[in-house]
Amino acid sequence: MRSRTALIVAASVLAVVVLSVALAPWISPYPPAQQSLAERLAPASPTHWLGTDHLGRDTLSRLLEGGSFSLAVACAATLLTAALGTAIGVVSARRRGWIDEVLTRTSDVLLALPEMVIALFVVAVLGAGPVSLLLALAVTGWTPFARLARALAYDVSSRGFVEAARVLGCSPSFVVFRHILPHLSGPLLGQAALRFGQFLIAVGALSYLGLGVQPPQSDWGSMLASAQPYAARSPLGVLAPGLVIFTVALCVTLIGQHLAALAGLRTLLSLAPSRRGSDV
């Protein structure tokens, strides 16, 4: 029951954040780029709920506007890597043999490489921007999905109903779409939620370093970076964007862990809560 309450709270908070970011043009108290040099680094007040930045821009309005970039890139990265990883994992498990060997080794190699170094490398080759940001996250990001999809597809493929479908003359693609993928959807959804949280943090990290979003656009990571020199005078400018990233990442992680636990993935997802009792 306790975890159910936490799940409802997490889902509600997430819904509120996503909705307010989506409705930003209509609910923003100020235009996000509007400067008012007389009110620089103002503290929280009834006129500016979260204060203003070093150019006198309203922090709340900028948070609402910046959220669309952070959330959109994290969402796109999750969808891209989930699709790619699932396809690779299922092909590995169905084909086996040398294809499986090559794909599994490739994902092992990518898993061993430091993610941030790869991202820096991609940005160095392609230049900063949303597309290279997405690619930087995708190069290594598909591997957890591929591992999970391969393990599950291996497992499902040995079950009776898959064998029966094959004997009855169903085509391999029919078997995959009708019998295998539906069995993978639950665990993969949990994995996707967990990965979304990690991608959101990574997008913020790259933007913080100036390698993600490019000015004049801004996102939560770049807001944090630009507020940092003024942290002593106006701590809220640093606290607010980080707290939003933390909150959203925490909510999706909780949801992901819940979905993973529902799918019985205690061992595959290291942070899923344990379900003991049945085997003792």
Next chain:
Amino acid sequence: MRGFLARRTAALGVTVLLASFVVFLIPYVTPGDPVRKIIRSQVQGELVDESAVQGLTAELGLDDPLPVQYVRWLSHFVSGDMGLSYTSRTPVIEHVMPALWITLSLTVVTLAVAAIAATALGTLAALREGRLTDRVITALTQALIAMPEYWLAPVLVLVFALNLSVLPSAGWSGPSSMVLPVAVLAIRPLSHFTSAVREGMLDALGGEHVLAARARGLSHSQTVFRHVIPNGLLPLTTLTGVWFAGLLGGSVIVEVIFAIPGMGRLLYDAVLNSDIPLAQGGVVFVVVLAVVLTTAGDLLHAVLNPKMRNSHA
């Protein structure tokens, strides 16, 4: 065991070769002609003499086939000649080695702190399974995984350096300058390690050998120290290898925030300045170390856990 060792070593060699080839290709796939970049980095003027371009292309052997160039680059690289940094005009190796030592020491201290704290917290949580202590520890470790380092770091600086003035806010001088970076870096491994140790301990606690030990008359604490903790800590060996690899590159953010002249900072500066030789040298070093350390972690796990040796993991 020998087959396992051979398989892992072969995989290691292939990985390193593949990675080095990709790194070798950087200047060929980045926009712009590498020869012009080199000339432009030497003469400050805007105009580049065409005959100089052709001369340098031949001199550097850039008109040879790509495989020939790769083998030449690799043999230079292995003998320690990684070229000159574009920005400082000094050998890359002189930048990489000191940076590597700083990052390595930071990583070792961080992992030691995380492993010790995780052993204590994970064991405690497992022994108190389902009770308040367990629930608090589990909730905290799950929340920490969502903590962005680039947020925790400024907040800690704000509190401990600016408001309390007990620790330096940035720089690399003496043990006190390590406290905040290590605290920030340790958060994520701590979170992973704690849940792994908790799971490991729970599995060990439910094992038949524990029941047998209790039946033989060992006390609860004797059983825990002799039979539960050694088994429960097994997952930490592999995890430490993986995290060692991860932290070598993952410290980019922390090194930039705290102005620590380590590998992360070096790679970041190299990318910002399009200093290709420096980036190549740094990336190859990090990748080789990452792969070697991950393999070492797996081998250590295989030595400690006989079940692993025959698996194809």
